[in-house]
Amino acid sequence: MLSTPRQLLMDLSLKISSALRLLGDNSKTEYATYQEVLRKVSEDLKKDCKSSTLIPEINVRDGGVVTHCHAALATLFIESVRGGHNASVVTSALEDLNWPADRLTETVQELESNRQLIQSRLASLGTYPPHIVDVDWKLNYRVRSSAGEEGGGAMYLVTLHTQEMEGKRGKVTFSCSLAELTHLVTRLRQATRCIQKYANNS
Structure with missing residues (x-):
């Protein structure tokens, strides 16, 4: 109305x-x-x-x-x-x-x-998700945990450097196994292909 x-x-x-x-x-x-x-x-x-x-x-x-x-x-x-x-x-x-x-x-x-x-x-206007502008990573191999238990093997420590509104910088840090990192990269590649396909059809 x-x-x-x-x-x-x-x-x-x-x-x-x-x-x-x-x-x-x-x-x-x-x-x-x-x-x-x-x-x-x-x-x-x-x-x-x-x-x-x-x-x-x-x-x-x-x-x-x-x-x-x-x-x-x-x-x-x-x-x-x-x-x-x-x-x-x-x-x-x-x-x-x-x-x-x-x-x-x-x-x-x-x-x-x-x-x-x-x-x-x-x-x-308004808020929007931060944009990833850079990535740092390092391999962290833990032999034993703080409790004396056997470690879980190689772990990757990944830091995503982001840029928010008005140029404000931030960081998102997480750890993952090789299998988890591989899965993440695969999903990102799938998302990239979908975006490229959409862009080509538009």
Whole structure:
């Protein structure tokens, strides 16, 4: 079921709604200032960002009014895409905030021109499994255990060096027998073949 404009506004805080109302008010926000905010939001949403949020920043001016309007418009763009609200829903929502036709049309057109990019950016956010960037291993032959029992023979100590979000490095260390290591390598080769097959068919 398609969300109504009221449902869209309910997803935004009172502070965001108030800032959007201010941005659309001809008597309080000059058209040049509105255009600057719209341009800056569009530019910032196109930039690569390593943080976990898409909400951009802007230098504080006029007691922070421009900053609040900028953050509010960016939030509207992002929440509209995240919630799957189409242009007609956003249009009705801005009409509820008494936006004039010219600013409303220009804003919705800018949102639609950036919709796919915002969707892509949203999909890339959040946590993801670490990537393996290097491997160290060594052979550890245990003759006797600490309890004096006979050891289990050769064991491999493997360390996977990983890279996480924002370049953070980590390590995953485990030990395994030759049979277990062989099984692991076999499964990895099977996974590689499946990925290559999928890539060739796509």
